[in-house]
Amino acid sequence: MKRFIQTLLVVSFFISASANAELDKSELKKVLMESMPSLVVEEKNISSSEIKGLYEVMVGANIYYVSVDGRYLIQGRMFDLVDKKDLTEEKLAVAKAAMINAVPLEEMIIFKAPMQKYVINIFTDIDCGYCRKLHSEIDQYMAEGITVRYLFFPRAGKGSDSYKKAISVWCADDRAAALTAAKSGTTPPPEKTCDNTVDKQMALGDELGVRGTPMMISPKGYVYPGYMPAKQLVEALSQE
Structure with missing residues (x-):
């Protein structure tokens, strides 16, 4: 719990604004975008938080807490110690x-x-060891009633061998068979290209905070990082 509180209190940015002047949502949006031009903020995604004096700002799959005067921005998680709930995680999941x-x-x-x-939706990398282990057990996941939906996230980035393999698999006549072969060590034809969604999937992975693979996301928005055996995943999904 000490770590949770420390995380909550980390002030990540200083934002210039008139001290003690409470801003409305449109004014706060202006302050945020002037201070951090790369931040895309929509007024509809600014709301009051559970803590008086703090706005909650949703940006993609991230939540920031900003003081009502627009001076301080906190990046971290908010916990309800009475109900023992991670309030930030619940909203991020949505x-x-x-x-x-x-x-x-x-x-x-x-x-x-x-x-x-x-x-379960899984961001995967053809050359990732644990991704291959997970896929080698794909029949176990399906036997447990889990439908697996794969999206590509080659960790080495655009232009890498893993990226080229992902495109080649996507462009195959039978994508599922090509993916299984690639994850078994068969190198797909590197020259095979077509209109594909690999870049789009990688961009989505970045937005969702994918840092490693496999990364699993349920339809309810809960994240399960790393490899998880089929029975363990069933137990987790059944408790959502």
């Missing part, structure tokens, strides 16, 4: 759910469970 559920099914490589009970 935002992440909206983003991941907006991806058209035809832009994913899907391994559908015969008797589907759950769905």
